[in-house]
Amino acid sequence: MSHAATPAARGHYFVPAASHYSTYLSVGVFLTALGFIFRINGIPAGLWSMLIGAALIVFVVVGWFGELISENMRGVYTKWEDRSYRIGMVWFIFSEVMFFACFFGALYYIRAISLPELGGYEAAYTPYEKFTSAWPSAGPLGDPFSPMHAWGIPAINTALLLTSGGTLTWAHWGLIKGKRSQLNWGLALTVLLGATFMGFQVYEYAHAYAEMGLTLGAGVYGATFYILTGFHGFHVTLGTIMLIVMWGRSLKGHFSEHNHFAFEAVAWYWHFVDVVWLILFVFVYIL
Template sequence: MSTPNAYYIPHKATWPIIGTIGLMLMLAGFANYLNGSSAGSFFMILGLMVFVLMLTGWFTLQALESETGMYNTQVGISYRMGMMWFIFSEIMFFGVFFGALWYIRNLSVPWLGEGVTKEMLHPLFDATWPTNGPEKLGGKIVDGQMTGEFEPMGAWGLPFLNTLILLSSGVTCTWAHHGLLAKNRDQLIKGLIATVVLGFLFVSFQAYEYHEAYTEMGLTLGSGVYGSTFFMLTGFHGFHVCVGAIILSVVLFRSWRGHFKPENHFAFEAAAWYWHFVDVVWLGLFIFVYLM
């Protein structure tokens, strides 16, 4: 139990270890899936289930400790600082990928298509974006043969619709927060339901977009550097949306149970901070990946 003069030290937790196991299973499964292993998809799904189990169990433990009054003001400050540093690390994470995309498009590709460099490395290389490389190894398969052609993903179909969905979810999340501050639990719950539904709808549309890319457009992870950067950026963002929607689902469940008060609701604040971060990253993706 926390007191004004004592800092609460939590007991040893096994949930971080379980979460690490889940992430490693997903990573190993994905790597094997890319290399044609039939077990890859199984381990990806198993890892995701373990990760969701970790989130549910850890959040349940935190909720019990919070609702029983085990935390004081110092602990609240620590939580906020920890969440701020976590979001900062996520900003750096996506910043590296945006930097890689900028470097490839504005420096690497033009340099490879110039003068002596082009003649020495590959005279047939065309320095245009999007590029599939000089040998055009990836792309559509016609009559069992790789054509080397693919279609870039346009911005004004599903990507634009997903942009509207994600921005709308940011509005509903803020509306729910205002309901909490005003002690309007009905508004809080309705806003969270709308946010969670919009979040999972975004992920569903992105999955359909990936299906279209692979089956109709010839746009795959093997479609040169354009394909790899496209799926790397949008895929990691989609994973973050999944995690954010799961976190908000837990917050929604806790709201149904009567948790959170205007003066004590950091779990909601942390979820909202994370969700708004996801919104902002998507705007950057939409501009630099889809529009430019």
């Protein structure tokens, strides 16, 4: 498109053509959520709704981001678009910080306020006479379980994520210095470490369900454990997919020393995921 490069040449803000991707994405998210609701209520159509919704989301992500990559490679974007993307990524990560803050706040409320209050009632004022406020707790009605210990798979996963932060930083240094081999190997190692983390977490979940009685039915401990580690695991999965895309683009020579914000955005996200895991490891597994 000959007119696409004109705004960049003039230093104007690039405005893309109207797109239907936002509509497709809205429909995909709606169908996925609707399917999940149907599924947990035993409605057979729920699975198909979730699959169609997920397929629409994947279609939008591949198509929409593909257009952005194409526009960037054509030199359409200027410093104004770069600034917008940076501000947008900062706000996105801030929203993720608030997302996890809600769950950590719920964990604090349960452990520091709710349990001591329930355990402090006299027998005459509570139907749960044998309930104690000791943590970890299934609450007054949860199933019995064995708590997850920190110095096993969780400690290994901590080492994996910390190492992945180092390999990603090493890859970033390679990009800045124009060392393509260092960039490619650093990204490959980071992807491998992220995938290994997820493999260990899947094994941990299977072991917890099969041998420890640690399920979602294990009261408040089970609920907070799986919500926090599960959402974090989802973020690691998403981050690993993003890193794979960056690795593929790197192999095609898409990034340069002065034009690589897509890589930086994914690096910010991955380091955020690392920090969340460190907090989670302390408050969920150790304390």
